[in-house]
Amino acid sequence: MLIAALTLGTLTAVALHARGSATLGAADLGALRFTLLQAGASALLSVALAIPVARALARRSFIGRRLLIALMGAPFILPVVVAILGLVAVFGRSGWINVALITFGLPRVSIYGFQGVLLGNVFFNLPLAARLILQGWQTIPAEHFRLAASLEFAPADTFRIIEWPMLRAIVPGALLAIFLICLTSFAIALTLGGGPAATTVELAIYQAFRFDFDLTRAALLAAIQFALCAAATLASLKLSLPIATSGGLDRPVERRDAGAIALRIQDATALTLGALFLFLPLASVGLSGIGALPGLPMAVWLAALRSLGVAVVATGLTGLIALALGLSRSRGGSRLIELAGMTPLAASPLVLGTGLFLIINPLADPAALALPLTALTNAAMAMPFALRALLPALDQIEATQGRLADSLGLPLWARLRLVVLPRLRRPLGFALGLSAALSMGDLGVIAIFAGPHSATLPLQIYRLMGAYRMEDASGAALLLLIISLALFWFFDRGVGGDAKA
Amino acid sequence: MLRLEALRISRPGFDLTADLSIPKGTRTAIIGPSGAGKSTLLAAISGFQPLAQGRITWDGQDLAQIPPGHRPLSILFQDNNLFPHLTAEENIGLALRPSLRLTTGERQKVRAALARVGLEGLEQRRPAQLSGGQQSRIALARALLRARPLLLLDEPFAALGPGLRLEMLDLVREITMETGATLLMVSHEPTDARRIADLTILVSEGTAEPPKSTLELFADPPPALRAYLGN
Numbered sequence: 001m002l003i004a005a006l007t008l009g010t011l012t013a014v015a016l017h018a019r020g021s022a023t024l025g026a027a028d029l030g031a032l033r034f035t036l037l038q039a040g041a042s043a044l045l046s047v048a049l050a051i052p053v054a055r056a057l058a059r060r061s062f063i064g065r066r067l068l069i070a071l072m073g074a075p076f077i078l079p080v081v082v083a084i085l086g087l088v089a090v091f092g093r094s095g096w097i098n099v100a101l102i103t104f105g106l107p108r109v110s111i112y113g114f115q116g117v118l119l120g121n122v123f124f125n126l127p128l129a130a131r132l133i134l135q136g137w138q139t140i141p142a143e144h145f146r147l148a149a150s151l152e153f154a155p156a157d158t159f160r161i162i163e164w165p166m167l168r169a170i171v172p173g174a175l176l177a178i179f180l181i182c183l184t185s186f187a188i189a190l191t192l193g194g195g196p197a198a199t200t201v202e203l204a205i206y207q208a209f210r211f212d213f214d215l216t217r218a219a220l221l222a223a224i225q226f227a228l229c230a231a232a233t234l235a236s237l238k239l240s241l242p243i244a245t246s247g248g249l250d251r252p253v254e255r256r257d258a259g260a261i262a263l264r265i266q267d268a269t270a271l272t273l274g275a276l277f278l279f280l281p282l283a284s285v286g287l288s289g290i291g292a293l294p295g296l297p298m299a300v301w302l303a304a305l306r307s308l309g310v311a312v313v314a315t316g317l318t319g320l321i322a323l324a325l326g327l328s329r330s331r332g333g334s335r336l337i338e339l340a341g342m343t344p345l346a347a348s349p350l351v352l353g354t355g356l357f358l359i360i361n362p363l364a365d366p367a368a369l370a371l372p373l374t375a376l377t378n379a380a381m382a383m384p385f386a387l388r389a390l391l392p393a394l395d396q397i398e399a400t401q402g403r404l405a406d407s408l409g410l411p412l413w414a415r416l417r418l419v420v421l422p423r424l425r426r427p428l429g430f431a432l433g434l435s436a437a438l439s440m441g442d443l444g445v446i447a448i449f450a451g452p453h454s455a456t457l458p459l460q461i462y463r464l465m466g467a468y469r470m471e472d473a474s475g476a477a478l479l480l481l482i483i484s485l486a487l488f489w490f491f492d493r494g495v496g497g498d499a500k501a
Numbered sequence: 502m503l504r505l506e507a508l509r510i511s512r513p514g515f516d517l518t519a520d521l522s523i524p525k526g527t528r529t530a531i532i533g534p535s536g537a538g539k540s541t542l543l544a545a546i547s548g549f550q551p552l553a554q555g556r557i558t559w560d561g562q563d564l565a566q567i568p569p570g571h572r573p574l575s576i577l578f579q580d581n582n583l584f585p586h587l588t589a590e591e592n593i594g595l596a597l598r599p600s601l602r603l604t605t606g607e608r609q610k611v612r613a614a615l616a617r618v619g620l621e622g623l624e625q626r627r628p629a630q631l632s633g634g635q636q637s638r639i640a641l642a643r644a645l646l647r648a649r650p651l652l653l654l655d656e657p658f659a660a661l662g663p664g665l666r667l668e669m670l671d672l673v674r675e676i677t678m679e680t681g682a683t684l685l686m687v688s689h690e691p692t693d694a695r696r697i698a699d700l701t702i703l704v705s706e707g708t709a710e711p712p713k714s715t716l717e718l719f720a721d722p723p724p725a726l727r728a729y730l731g732n
Contacts, residue, residue: 143578147582149570150569151570152571
C-alpha cells in the first residue's frame with residue numbers, strides 16, 4: 001500500500017500542479033516526439049540484432065557460452081554511467097572506433113545526439129533482448145528438433161515450421177518491453193543526448209527543474225510522461241511481457257540442422273560481434289580506471305559512501321515491502337496487491353521525483369532530504385522486479401506447503417521462519433541483490449535533488465565527466481562498478497546461497 | 502536386412518553391446534527391463550545416438566554417414582511426435598514436403614493416409630483437439646506416407662489404455678503387412694510382443710541378444726527373460 005500510496009500520491013501532486021496555466025512549448029512536443037522515436041528505434045534495433053545472437057547461442061555449444069550468457073544479464077545491474085563512459089571510450093570523439101576511422105581516412109562518427117542515445121539504449125537492451133529470445137528458443141522442446149531431424153527438414157524448414165512461430169510469439173513482447181524501458185531513458189539522454197534535437201521527456205523534466213526551476217512545467221511534463229508509460233504498460237498487460245529469468249539458459253539444444261559451414265560462420269560472427277560490443281566498453285573502463293583508482297579525490301570516496309548508504313536503505317525497504325506484499329498476495333490476498341507493487345513500472349523515476357519534490361517543497365527543503373528521497377524512490381522502482389522474483393516462489397511454497405503449514409496451525413512468524421524463508425532464500429537474495437545494484441547505480445531523482453555536497457557516486461561521475469576530468473571519471477566508474485557487482489554478489493550469494501531444498 | 506555389427510554404445514554409467522541381424526519384412530519386438538537400453542538401441546539405429554564402436558548397415562549400406570532424416574526409416578518417439586501448432590493435415594504433409602507447399606495430388610495423398618488410419622474429416626484439427634489415440638494415428642499416417650522400408654516404434658502407444666494400445670498395434674500390423682516394411686518396436690509389455698512380433702530381442706545386462714522366435718522365446722524363457730517377467 002505504501003508503494004501504491006507513494007506512486008499515486010506523487011502522481012496526484014503532479015496532476016494538481018500540472019493543471020496550472022502552463023502550456024506546452026515546441027520544445028516539449030519535440031521531447032515527446034524524440035522520446036517515442038528513440039524508444040521505438042532502440043527497441044527495433046535491439047531486437048533485430050539480438051535475433052542472430054540468440055539463435056547462435058541456442059544452437060551452439062562452446063567454451064565460455066555460460067559466461068557469455070551470464071554477462072548478458074549483467075547490463076541490468078550495470079550502472080548506466082559506467083557503460084556510458086565505456087561507450088565514449090570506444091565510440092567517442094577520440095575513441096577506438098574513430099581513431100581507426102581516421103587512420104583509414106574516413107570521417108568521424110559522433111556518439112552524441114540521436115545515434116548516441118540509440119547506441120546507449122542498444123548497449124543495454126540488446127543483451128536483454130537476446131536473453132528473452134534465447135528463452136523463447138529454449139521453450140521449444142528438444143523433441144521438436146529431433147522430430148525435424150527425423151523428417152529430413154532443411155534449415156529453412158526448421159526456421160519456418162519451428163522457429164518462426166516462436167519468434168512471432170516472443171518478439172512483440174520483447175519489443176514492447178524494451179520500448180517501455182527506453183521511454184524512461186534519462187541517464188543515457190542526459191549524457192549522450194541533450195540539446196533541442198535529442199531530449200527525452202524524462203530529461204526535459206530534469207531541465208525544467210534544474211535550469212528553469214519551472215515547477216508547473218515539470219509537473220506537466222511529468223504528467224505527459226506518466227500517461228505515456230501508463231499507456232505502454234497497459235498495452236503490455238495484454239501481451240504478457242516476457243520476463244528474463246536467471247535459470248534454464250545453460251542447455252544448448254543438440255541440433256543437427258546447423259552443421260553447414262555458412263551457418264557456422266554466421267553464428268560465429270554474431271557471437272563475436274555481440275561479445276565485443278558488450279565487452280569492449282567495459283574493458284576500456286577497467287583499463288583506464290584502474291590507474292586512477294588510488295588517486296581518486298576525497299569527494300568521490302564520500303559520494304561512494306553516500307551511495308552505499310542509499311543502496312543499503314533502499315534494499316532493506318524493498319525487501320521488507322516486497323515480502324509483506326508478496327506474503328499477503330500469496331496467502332489469498334487480491335491481485336490488487338500485486339498491481340499496487342507493479343505501479344512503479346508505469347511511473348518513471350523522475351515522475352516520482354517530481355511528485356515527491358512537489359509534496360515536500362512546502363514542508364521542508366527537498367535538497368536536505370535528497371538522500372532519503374533517493375532511497376525511497378529507488379526502493380519503489382525496484383519493487384516490480386523484486387515482486388516478480390518473489391511471487392512465483394511464494395505461490396509455489398503456498399501451493400506445496402501451505403496446507404501442511406495450515407494443518408499444523410503454525411503461527412505467522414513460525415511459518416515465515418520455518419516454511420517460507422528457507423525456501424525463499426534464492427529469489428529473495430536475487431531480489432535484494434538486484435535492488436542494491438540498481439540503487440547503487442541509479443542516476444535519476446538524485447540529479448534533481450542533490451545539492452553540491454550530497455551527490456551520490458553516479459552523479460559525482462557525471463559531474464566529473466561534465467568537467468572533462470575523464471581520468472577521475474573512469475576511476476570512479478570502476479569503483480562504482482566494483483561496488484555494484486559486489487553488492488549484488490553479496491546479497492545474491494550471501495542471502496540466497498546454499499539454499500536448502 | 503538390418504545388421505548391427507559388433508555395436509557398442511557407451512555413456513557414463515551405461516554400456517550396451519549388440520551383434521545381430523534382423524531379416525527384411527519381419528516384425529521384431531525389443532523387450533527388457535527399463536533402463537536396459539531399448540530406446541537407446543532405436544536411437545542408435547535412427548541416428549540420434551552416436552556409436553562407440555561397430556556399425557549399422559541396411560542392405561549392406563553403412564548408415565554411419567547418413568543424417569537421421571535421410572536414413573531408410575521412420576521413427577515414432579514416445580511422445581512429441583506431432584508439432585502442436587500444426588494441423589493434422591500439415592503434420593502428415595511433412596512426410597512429403599517439409600516446406601508444406603503441397604500440390605493437389607500430394608494433398609490427396611495426405612487425405613488418403615488420414616482416411617487409412619480412420620480419421621477422415623479431421624484434417625484441420627490440431628493435436629490438442631485430438632485424443633491420444635487419434636494423435637498416434639496421425640503419427641502413423643505420416644510414417645505410412647513416408648513409406649520407408651524400416652519402421653521404428655519407441656513405445657509411442659505407452660500412454661494409451663490397454664484396449665486402445667492393442668487397437669493401434671493391430672493397425673501397425675496391417676500397415677506393415679500392406680507396405681512390407683520391417684518393424685522394430687520397443688515394448689515393456691510382453692503381451693504386445695506376442696500379439697504382433699514374429700521375433701523378439703531381449704535387452705538386459707548390457708547386451709541386446711540376437712532375435713529369437715517370439716513363440717519359442719516365451720514358451721521357454723531364458724533366465725534373463727524369466728527374471729524380467731517375474732516368475
